[in-house]
Amino acid sequence: xxxxxxxxxxxRLQEGxxxxxxxxxxxxxxxxLFWYRQDPGKGPxxxxxxxxxxxEKEKERLKATLTKKESFLHITAPKPEDSATYLCAVQASxxxxxxxxxxxxxxxxVNP
Amino acid sequence: xxxxxxxxKFRILKIGQSMTLQCTQDMxxxxMYWYRQDPGMGLxxxxxxxxxxxxxxxxxxxxxNVSRSTTxxxxxxxxxxxxxxxxxxxxxxxxxxxxxxxxxxxxxxTRLTVV
Numbered sequence: 001x002x003x004x005x006x007x008x009x010x011x012r013l014q015e016g017x018x019x020x021x022x023x024x025x026x027x028x029x030x031x032x033l034f035w036y037r038q039d040p041g042k043g044p045x046x047x048x049x050x051x052x053x054x055x056e057k058e059k060e061r062l063k064a065t066l067t068k069k070e071s072f073l074h075i076t077a078p079k080p081e082d083s084a085t086y087l088c089a090v091q092a093s094x095x096x097x098x099x100x101x102x103x104x105x106x107x108x109x110v111n112p
Numbered sequence: 113x114x115x116x117x118x119x120x121k122f123r124i125l126k127i128g129q130s131m132t133l134q135c136t137q138d139m140x141x142x143x144m145y146w147y148r149q150d151p152g153m154g155l156x157x158x159x160x161x162x163x164x165x166x167x168x169x170x171x172x173x174x175x176x177n178v179s180r181s182t183t184x185x186x187x188x189x190x191x192x193x194x195x196x197x198x199x200x201x202x203x204x205x206x207x208x209x210x211x212x213x214x215x216x217x218x219x220x221x222t223r224l225t226v227v
Contacts, residue, residue: 004154009152031212031214032213032214034216036218041221041223042220042221043116043202043218043219043220043221044155044202044218045218046215046216046217049213049214049215051213087154087155089155091214098143098160098162098206098208098214099145099157099160099170100145100155100157100216101157102147102154102155102156103154104152104153104154105154
């Protein structure tokens, strides 16, 4: 069974204090790993897709990396507007590969 | 380009009542999905569709039904509402490009409370 575990469940940072969020996964062949941002009362907003180990993608203060077992979302010098829940999801390459399996998310709070 | 539109945004149901959550996408995506999200939990797949006329069960399908008569619409039906169905429901659609890569778009959600 495909599984995604995110840690920590919650993270509080001071503005400018860099950190990383972790997403570990077990999947029967990885087709893609997705990162989403979710603000309260809203739907997930797409950030990145990673397809193979060693791949990295960046967007403003965010950088996502991928290994064969986990992905990291690095946040550099965060601002209060980066506060949100960050969701990780995997898409398997076998058996209904259109579907995403989500982790529970990491709730990030950035204090000014 | 509205993306994925869900209606209603909020709804309160009494136990045993029925309702349909509406989902429409204007991106001509073949794939559509219904997820539910409970507090502190990840999104769980209820049903999905790979094209008009084709639907399949996800991880938590009990108590729900779907239909896909057109590419654009994917309604979710609750027949006999139960308190366990109190949740936030998200509809999503996705494309599959020539490189076999997928891109997913989510709606803004329907918050359902069953009392």
